[in-house]
Amino acid sequence: MRIFVMLAPTNARGTKTAYTKFRKLLVPQGFVMLQAEVYMKVVPNREVAATQLETVAKSAPPTGTIRSFTMTERQFATMRYLAGGPDYQERTVGAKRQVEL
Numbered sequence: 001m002r003i004f005v006m007l008a009p010t011n012a013r014g015t016k017t018a019y020t021k022f023r024k025l026l027v028p029q030g031f032v033m034l035q036a037e038v039y040m041k042v043v044p045n046r047e048v049a050a051t052q053l054e055t056v057a058k059s060a061p062p063t064g065t066i067r068s069f070t071m072t073e074r075q076f077a078t079m080r081y082l083a084g085g086p087d088y089q090e091r092t093v094g095a096k097r098q099v100e101l
Contacts, residue, residue, distance in 0.1 A: 001045060001072055001073065002040055002070065002073070005031065005040075005068045006039075007037040008066070010063055010064045012063045018064075022061050022066075026039050
């Protein structure tokens with residue numbers, strides 16, 4: 001299962017700083033940037049996803065819009081690339097939760 005968090009900051013005063021702090025909180029929690037303003041994390045099940053989304057919601061800035069949704073691995077596998085293709089991380093990790101080095 002994958003969690004997606006999409007950010008849409010506004011031009012309101014202080015928003016840029018708040019979103020920068022929010023992004024810096026997502027990365028240590030295991031989120032990776034899928035593309036600009038879209039972060040993704042692989043989790044084992046719905047319960048872990050719900051817990052993780054609660055944690056993210058507590059640290060969300062008050063301005064702008066932040067959306068989240070979950071997707072199963074099967075749904076993620078049907079994603080189509082309209083331009084470009086998978087990046088290095090997606091080719092290396094794929095649907096695996098962890099990689100042995």
